[in-house]
């Protein structure tokens with residue numbers, strides 16, 4: 001039988017779509033993050049998802065309000081997973097750590113602690129970071145270049161692996177009668193003297209229950225792919241469409257094989273943003289509302305200097321190559337896009353019109369008219385939308401698995417908690433019925449490694 005997919009939740013409390021927080025009932029107060037995190041964790045665990053995943057970003061600024069508002073203010077990922085460790089019992093907990101700025105010993109220690117405290121449910125997502133402002137927050141003059149960051153990331157992984165192997169499995173003896181607590185021979189130094197990472201060890205936390213904690217790597221560059229394919233258990237990829245994902249996954253598997261690993265040792269995970277409702281039409285209406293609430297240049301640009309420049313009809317026309325003197329450049333946001341307008345938008349424009357019709361149920365000649373607002377918003381804020389009822393969502397997941405595009409998905413929710421709960425309550429049962437989501441058996445006692453079917457590097 002084909003294996004189920006690996007399915008985890010990529011948790012962004014403010015919602016993963018920039019206008020998600022503006023939806024009725026959406027969580028929008030970071031001071032109440034404890035409540036929403038608790039609710040999401042219980043929901044994800046009850047639905048039988050494999051893990052909760054927390055990204056990270058090491059700086060903030062007013063520009064993020066319109067670009068990625070969820071990055072403005074949020075709980076640090078290691079704190080989030082430690083908070084959830086005590087109120088969950090089965091689901092995996094994956095925190096992102098930035099190898100450019102983090103200290104390997106502290107990282108090995110906090111993750112090993114999480115693993116001990118959760119009895120083997122810890123995972124770490126290693127990134128090298130794409131935010132230049134992070135440098136200033138960590139006493140550096142500039143964000144290091146790609147080569148330097150990945151040189152350090154590779155040594156960082158070696159440091160983690162060695163530190164998690166500090167204690168052999170039988171080093172802790174605790175023989176009260178003989179008065180022997182440990183076997184000193186079972187305690188090993190890390191002794192890593194690299195170009196960018198040095199650490200002596202051993203680690204002052206007991207051997208993690210998983211031995212080696214599952215490592216995820218998220219990135220896109222060639223160095224990132226090499227790191228993921230040779231070192232990571234899970235590769236979190238950028239997957240703009242099915243063809244790209246198939247090519248990326250095949251490439252990662254080739255690099256893994258060339259390095260002497262089995263290609264199956266690296267599981268490829270794609271982000272996806274399902275907008276779920278009881279019917280396709282209802283789901284389309286949710287996306288239509290999301291698009292309608294993306295802030296466009298309706299006066300913002302005069303008061304907000306950080307407002308993105310791509311939020312006008314004119315800017316869209318520029319990217320689509322529309323003639324400079326075409327009067328459609330002056331269209332109002334709420335004016336319908338006519339068939340004649342659409343014909344002037346070229347191939348890229350036609351694809352955009354088709355995409356907006358598919359996700360929002362509006363069209364050039366449909367009952368619900370496609371407006372410039374829909375087009376500008378969808379173009380300015382790309383998202384991995386899959387929109388529809390349980391069947392539509394499950395069809396997408398199934399196609400991606402069967403076509404070899406992904407071994408699993410990181411599920412984003414446009415707004416919390418309604419869209420996450422729509423996924424777990426409407427889509428998840430259908431995914432399970434089709435064998436795409438692991439069966440709802442008693443999974444207590446299973447580690448994250450078990451759930452992810454990680455096979456490599458189990459021994460100290």
Ligand SMILES: Cc1cc2nc3c(=O)[nH]c(=O)nc-3n(C[C@H](O)[C@H](O)[C@H](O)COP(=O)(O)O)c2cc1C
Nearest residue numbers: 055056127128129130218219220221224236237238
């Ligand atoms: C799906 C996905 C999620 C990511 N999440 C994060 C994140 O939460 N924090 C972060 O600093 N980097 C994250 N990254 C990685 C950076 O964005 C990445 O370093 C950047 O794209 C530069 O690419 P490179 O590292 O391959 O050079 C993510 C990447 C992908 C593909």
